[in-house]
Each structure stands twice: as structure tokens, then as C-alpha cells.
């Protein structure tokens with residue numbers, strides 16, 4: 001492997017625990033299609049996330065895509081370009097048009113003061129992202145959605161297990177879509193879920209994830225195959241037993257990074273928001289080259305040479321992707337552009353050693369003096 005330390009490392013339960021968990025799958029030969037593990041995990045997550053309704057899916061992307069499909073939307077969706085490809089692709093793949101709203105420079109989530117000016121008669125929904133686990137301004141988004149009769153779907157891929165003012169993040173908007181990808185705080189290898197408000201949406205999602213099959217001889221929607229299989233659900237059951245402990249370890253590392261970097265001029269660190277129980281998913285740093293002396297790209301290269309893989313996350317902005325050439329104007333989202341050009345997420349995962357955090361910080365600070 002070319003790097004000593006990657007930006008993340010997938011969490012795994014002890015192997016024996018997983019083997020014990022999948023033993024019954026061998027007994028039943030029921031490998032997928034909403035089997036026992038799927039049902040068990042769904043119930044466990046409903047409790048853990050403290051939500052009323054949840055539907056498991058094959059991944060976080062299909063959670064977004066199928067939620068938009070289930071809502072039967074048409075027209076424009078206000079969203080953010082400072083996100084992973086999935087958010088924008090879920091909109092476009094539903095034949096909807098993304099309208100990009102700029103972001104807030106502190107939380108990196110949608111700048112809610114800019115939403116209303118983007119609303120037209122064709123707007124049908126708002127799709128904000130809880131970036132790095134920073135919770136969007138849900139109160140203001142709710143207010144706007146209510147005023148204009150818009151649906152709200154949160155991309156909560158980064159926000160597993162978080163609460164805002166004591167309320168589960170899965171209870172905001174009409175639906176919240178989670179990712180359980182291997183690189184996330186909580187994983188089912190690949191997986192995702194939708195927490196939703198109205199029961200009809202759950203029924204639709206249940207059918208859409210299974211080709212739109214309503215009954216043995218009745219297919220009433222053009223669905224896809226987006227079911228979570230039993231092996232992924234079993235991994236989810238095991239990982240859920242350990243996730244609190246993992247978040248506690250992440251918190252210690254996060255605080256250590258903060259302590260080491262907080263007094264350095266030219267670095268913007270990500271403060272945990274008040275009223276938020278955080279999952280410490282990422283450690284983003286925004287570099288101001290004019291003060292820090294070194295650019296984000298130089299830090300990235302310097303750390304890479306030392307065997308440390310960081311990530312320019314999110315860069316590039318989705319509204320600059322080659323597949324959307326000339327469709328969107330990046331000048332409409334100047335703050336997002338500025339952050340995307342300056343941000344780097346540093347390695348953070350539960351079994352990262354605190355001495356590695358020190359090493360990463362030492363290198364990051366040293367690179368100012370080694371600049372050629």
C-alpha cells in the first residue's frame with residue numbers, strides 16, 4: 001500500500017462476532033429480499049436513530065434517488081454543489097433540475113438566506129446536505145418549505161446518529177437519507193436508509209426498491225433493485241453494537257486535532273455546533289494560503305509524500321463536473337467555490353492512534369517551513 005495512513009478506515013466487528021451473526025443465514029438459505037437480518041436491523045436502527053419510520057436500502061445513493069422518485073416530483077430542486085456526486089446525480093437521474101444554492105462559510109451547509117431568491121414556480125423541493133455532520137438550519141428550511149409548499153429531503157449521509165436540540169436528525173423534513181458506506185461512521189459494507197415522515201412514502205420505497213412489485217402479479221411502478229442483502233444487514237447489526245464506542249474514540253481524536261491546530265493562524269477548523277450531539281465524522285481544515293503561507297494543494301502533496309492520504313472533500317464542486325459541462329455557472333456559488341478550493345479533510349477513524357494525529361499535525365505545521 002502506498003500510504004501509511006488513509007483518510008478513513010472501515011470499521012469491522014470482531015470476525016467471530018460476524019460469523020456468529022451470519023450462521024442463521026446458512027440455516028435458512030435466505031440471502032436477500034427482506035429476510036430476518038434485514039428486518040432485525042431495520043428495527044434496531046429505528047430504535048437507535050429514534051425515528052418513527054425507516055426503510056433500508058442498498059446504499060445511500062439509492063436512498064436519495066428512490067426518495068425523489070417516490071415523491072413523484074417535477075421541475076427544479078434547490079440543492080448545494082458542495083457535496084458528493086450522489087446528491088446532484090440523484091436529482092438529475094430523476095429528470096429533475098438542480099438549482100444550486102451557495103453555502104454558509106462556517107458550517108458549509110446551504111446558506112438559507114439565499115434559498116428564497118432561487119424559488120420559481122417550477123421549484124418542487126429542497127435537498128440540503130448535513131455536510132461533515134454539521135446540521136443544516138432546519139428551522140429556516142422548514143419555514144421556507146412550508147411557506148412555498150415544497151418537499152424537503154435531507155442528505156444525511158454524514159449525520160448518522162446525530163441529534164439537534166435533542167431531536168434525531170432523521171426526523172427533519174419529509175425524509176432524511178443516510179449512507180452506511182464502508183467509509184462512513186457506521187457501515188453495513190454498502191447500505192443506506194431513508195427515515196421518513198409519512199407512511200405512504202415508506203410503502204412506495206418498499207416497492208420501488210424491489211422493482212416496483214406490489215404483489216405477485218402486480219407491478220405498479222418502474223422501480224429498481226435497491227434492496228439490502230442479509231450479509232450487509234448482518235454487518236450492520238454487529239457494527240451497531242460498537243458504534244457508540246467508536247464515536248467516543250473519534251471524539252478524543254477530534255479534540256486532539258483541535259487542541260493541536262486551534263492556535264494556528266490561517267486554518268479554519270470545524271467547531272461542533274451548539275445543541276448538536278455530533279458523530280465526529282470528519283476533520284475538515286480550510287486553509288487560507290495568504291495567512292498560513294501554504295496552499296491546500298501544497299499541504300495535500302506534502303502529506304502524501306509522507307505517506308498520509310488526506311482528501312479534497314468536497315472538490316470539485318458538483319456544478320463544475322465534466323458531465324454537466326456548460327450547464328451551471330459556478331459564479332453563482334462563490335462561497336462554495338472558495339471552500340472547495342481550500343478544504344482538506346484529515347484522517348479520522350476510531351482506531352487511528354493519537355500519536356498519528358500528532359504526526360499529521362506536526363507535518364502539517366512543518367510544511368510551512370519546508371516550502372520551496
Ligand SMILES: Cc1ncc(COP(=O)(O)O)c(C=O)c1O
Pocket residue numbers: 059060061062083084086087129155157158178179180181191192
Ligand atoms: C453527502 C453524500 N451523499 C450521498 C452519498 C452516497 O452514499 P453511498 O455511497 O452509500 O451511495 C455519500 C457517500 O458516499 C455522501 O457523502
